[in-house]
Amino acid sequence: MKRITIKDLAGLLNLSASTISRALSDHPDISDKTKQRVKEVAKSMHYIPNFTAKNLRTRQSGLIALILPELPMFFTQSLITAANEVVHNNGYNLVMLQTNNTFEKEKEIIEYCYTMGVDGVMLSLTEKSDNLNHLQILKRAQIPVVLLDRILVNNDFPYITIDGVKTAFTAIDHLIKKGHRNIVGFFGNLSLDMTRKRIAGFKKALKNNGIPYNPQQIICFDTPEEMDAAFPQIVKLMPETTAFFTMSDTLMVNAYHLIKKYKYQIPEDFALISISNGKAPNFLYPNVSHVLHSGYDVGQKACEVLLELINGHSKPDLKQVITTELVVAESV
Amino acid sequence: MKRITIKDLAGLLNLSASTISRALSDHPDISDKTKQRVKEVAKSMHYIPNFTAKNLRTRQSGLIALILPELPMFFTQSLITAANEVVHNNGYNLVMLQTNNTFEKEKEIIEYCYTMGVDGVMLSLTEKSDNLNHLQILKRAQIPVVLLDRILVNNDFPYITIDGVKTAFTAIDHLIKKGHRNIVGFFGNLSLDMTRKRIAGFKKALKNNGIPYNPQQIICFDTPEEMDAAFPQIVKLMPETTAFFTMSDTLMVNAYHLIKKYKYQIPEDFALISISNGKAPNFLYPNVSHVLHSGYDVGQKACEVLLELINGHSKPDLKQVITTELVVAESV
DNA sequence: AACGTAACCGCAATCGTTTGCGGTGGAAAA
DNA sequence: TTTTCCACCGCAAACGATTGCGGTTACGTT
Numbered sequence: 001m002k003r004i005t006i007k008d009l010a011g012l013l014n015l016s017a018s019t020i021s022r023a024l025s026d027h028p029d030i031s032d033k034t035k036q037r038v039k040e041v042a043k044s045m046h047y048i049p050n051f052t053a054k055n056l057r058t059r060q061s062g063l064i065a066l067i068l069p070e071l072p073m074f075f076t077q078s079l080i081t082a083a084n085e086v087v088h089n090n091g092y093n094l095v096m097l098q099t100n101n102t103f104e105k106e107k108e109i110i111e112y113c114y115t116m117g118v119d120g121v122m123l124s125l126t127e128k129s130d131n132l133n134h135l136q137i138l139k140r141a142q143i144p145v146v147l148l149d150r151i152l153v154n155n156d157f158p159y160i161t162i163d164g165v166k167t168a169f170t171a172i173d174h175l176i177k178k179g180h181r182n183i184v185g186f187f188g189n190l191s192l193d194m195t196r197k198r199i200a201g202f203k204k205a206l207k208n209n210g211i212p213y214n215p216q217q218i219i220c221f222d223t224p225e226e227m228d229a230a231f232p233q234i235v236k237l238m239p240e241t242t243a244f245f246t247m248s249d250t251l252m253v254n255a256y257h258l259i260k261k262y263k264y265q266i267p268e269d270f271a272l273i274s275i276s277n278g279k280a281p282n283f284l285y286p287n288v289s290h291v292l293h294s295g296y297d298v299g300q301k302a303c304e305v306l307l308e309l310i311n312g313h314s315k316p317d318l319k320q321v322i323t324t325e326l327v328v329a330e331s332v
Numbered sequence: 333m334k335r336i337t338i339k340d341l342a343g344l345l346n347l348s349a350s351t352i353s354r355a356l357s358d359h360p361d362i363s364d365k366t367k368q369r370v371k372e373v374a375k376s377m378h379y380i381p382n383f384t385a386k387n388l389r390t391r392q393s394g395l396i397a398l399i400l401p402e403l404p405m406f407f408t409q410s411l412i413t414a415a416n417e418v419v420h421n422n423g424y425n426l427v428m429l430q431t432n433n434t435f436e437k438e439k440e441i442i443e444y445c446y447t448m449g450v451d452g453v454m455l456s457l458t459e460k461s462d463n464l465n466h467l468q469i470l471k472r473a474q475i476p477v478v479l480l481d482r483i484l485v486n487n488d489f490p491y492i493t494i495d496g497v498k499t500a501f502t503a504i505d506h507l508i509k510k511g512h513r514n515i516v517g518f519f520g521n522l523s524l525d526m527t528r529k530r531i532a533g534f535k536k537a538l539k540n541n542g543i544p545y546n547p548q549q550i551i552c553f554d555t556p557e558e559m560d561a562a563f564p565q566i567v568k569l570m571p572e573t574t575a576f577f578t579m580s581d582t583l584m585v586n587a588y589h590l591i592k593k594y595k596y597q598i599p600e601d602f603a604l605i606s607i608s609n610g611k612a613p614n615f616l617y618p619n620v621s622h623v624l625h626s627g628y629d630v631g632q633k634a635c636e637v638l639l640e641l642i643n644g645h646s647k648p649d650l651k652q653v654i655t656t657e658l659v660v661a662e663s664v
Numbered sequence: 665a666a667c668g669t670a671a672c673c674g675c676a677a678t679c680g681t682t683t684g685c686g687g688t689g690g691a692a693a694a
Numbered sequence: 695t696t697t698t699c700c701a702c703c704g705c706a707a708a709c710g711a712t713t714g715c716g717g718t719t720a721c722g723t724t
Contacts, residue, residue, distance in 0.1 A: 005679095015703080016703070017680085017681075017682090018683075018704060018705080021680095021681060021683085022683090022703085027683095029702060029703070049681080052384055052387045052393055052679085052680080052681095053680035053682090054680080055384045055681090055709095056382075056388050056680080056682095056709050056710070056711090057680080057681045057708075059709070061383070061384055063425060071403075071412055076403075077403045081403065081430065084428070084430070094428070095426060095427060096412070096428055117380075117384070253615045257614075257617045261618075283585045285588075285592035337710055337711085338710065338711060339710075339711095349674090350673075350674060351672085351673055351674070354712090357712090359713095360671095361671080366673085382710050384709085385710035385712090386712075387679095387711090388678095388709085388711075388712095390679085390712070391679070
């Protein structure tokens with residue numbers, strides 16, 4: 001079952017291998033009718049290029065890495081789908097790596113990418129990643145890196161993310177418009193740029209609506225367990241609370257669980273709104289209102305930027321922001 | 333930033349490239365002290381082998397495909413984690429593909445694997461895949477295929493799956509032991525071997541406990557919407573029902589949603605048990621009892637079998653069954 | 665002293681493509 | 695008729711590793 005090679009085609013057509021190669025890639029040195037003939041025969045013989053050989057010659061690996069903190073339930077699914085599509089359409093393969101949300105593993109994986117010689121990296125940081133020094137090895141090797149979703153604002157690497165301020169603002173503003181004035185917000189790790197942006201949006205919405213801001217309204221958790229432990233205190237200390245906001249699906253699901261556990265009703269006792277990828281809200285009952293954060297768009301944009309960087313055709317916008325959209329359900 | 337090559341090492345050590353190559357791979361022709369020297373210098377110079385060149389020479393691609401119907405919320409996460417680990421530890425890369433649960437896309441992706449020249453394929457079938465003819469192209473090309481999770485029993489390809497009969501039996505038996513005698517089971521597409529096995533387990537548990545079986549107790553759905561539509565009828569037609577069983581996380585989450593939607597309580601009005609990967613049950617309140625189906629084990633085993641097949645060292649067991657475990661929570 | 669035999673290592677081909685450069689032919693220009 | 699100049703194509707050397715085969719040593723055997 002040996003595959004047809006360029007040499008085989010050359011033999012069949014009485015041409016040289018170089019001509020075949022050039023014809024197949026539309027090199028201007030080759031006449032149109034020769035290109036025609038070559039392509040026809042290539043197709044009829046089911047010629048499939050040997051990517052390994054091509055990669056060897058062109059000093060590439062054909063691999064693009066997508067590094068995520070985890071392969072969690074919600075957000076990443078559509079992101080991966082999008083990345084897969086774009087990557088494959090451009091003749092690359094996507095290898096997915098997960099850091100398990102530890103900085104150590106993230107460093108390890110970056111090393112791995114280096115040794116594997118991937119052609120580009122898309123990276124969503126862990127909550128513990130407070131610097132980008134570990135990426136220098138890639139920068140020195142001229143391997144392009146694009147940060148996405150969980151990013152750190154910086155000047156070395158491009159990043160794709162959503163407008164955190166606006167997204168959180170939209171959610172909180174919706175709550176307020178629905179009459180809620182005592183809102184508690186659940187956020188993730190404060191070291192993440194994303195978290196800070198969303199907190200800013202939270203505050204901005206309050207301010208815009210003339211509602212005084214109380215620092216106790218904003219609570220950050222590193223783990224779900226912290227939230228489990230804190231929840232009873234929160235409802236006790238702030239009994240006037242009528243609504244919860246969560247900045248992610250993971251937090252939302254956990255908050256939902258806790259609200260139910262303590263026998264509260266949604267939306268009667270507490271309203272609930274979240275920033276979400278749109279899957280989890282529909283699993284729960286009642287469906288949860290959310291600001292839709294499309295993983296698909298993020299994945300797609302990140303790939304496109306990365307491919308531009310790899311192929312060096314043009315300089316893409318290095319800092320891009322994906323928009324979001326309010327989805328009203330029954331939880332508010 | 334050119335990387336160190338074998339030739340560079342050869343130059344440094346006054347040896348030939350072939351000797352370096354052999355020394356690094358512990359070829360018996362090379363003396364121990366030479367191996368020692370070579371390895372030391374290789375390490376100190378941070379030599380990294382060029383996988384592309386190696387793959388070209390050895391006619392491999394270094395790629396292993398993992399094809400899943402979707403990247404759904406629940407089951408696949410740990411499966412992917414496991415596959416990633418094993419694959420990387422053996423010097424391969426994992427490329428993940430998703431069929432979106434359509435047979436057409438599955439065929440397409442198989443073709444893609446063929447043209448990419450992957451070294452092996454792990455495949456979980458779609459619900460619509462009722463034959464394996466599309467895999468013949470891989471078989472002819474001698475590319476090993478391992479089926480996992482959603483399989484079709486056959487003689488051409490090895491498969492790794494869980495003991496569906498026993499797993500469903502365990503769940504139902506637990507319900508019965510807890511006093512439930514009128515149980516309705518929600519299942520997926522009947523064409524899947526998995527579904528039939530689990531139905532068999534369902535029936536077996538009833539029989540073993542001397543409970544008469546009523547065909548209406550078993551209901552198969554191709555889509556969540558079908559279940560949404562059927563649910564009200566079910567509770568009306570079988571008012572004596574006290575418990576629901578679902579054969580997957582997806583069905584379970586949907587059933588949970590419906591039970592809540594129609595204002596029933598869990599476990600007071602209906603008990604709920606499922607076969608699950610263990611994530612979703614803990615998101616919900618109350619936590620859902622389930623029979624734990626470890627995606628990790630399946631992924632790991634499948635990889636190991638595939639690697640055996642690729643490297644041809646030994647003949648692995650071609651038909652393996654992963655065990656499961658009952659996890660009791662508050663929903664029963 | 666001559667020979668056989670391991671143990672150890674190098675030569676050179678090979679995997680399938682890409683690509684710089686040089687060569688050919690024929691038509692247009694002189 | 696000779697020169698010039700494209701348009702088109704081939705030669706051969708890469709890319710970095712693996713591997714069959716053959717060649718050296720150094721040693722023990724007779």
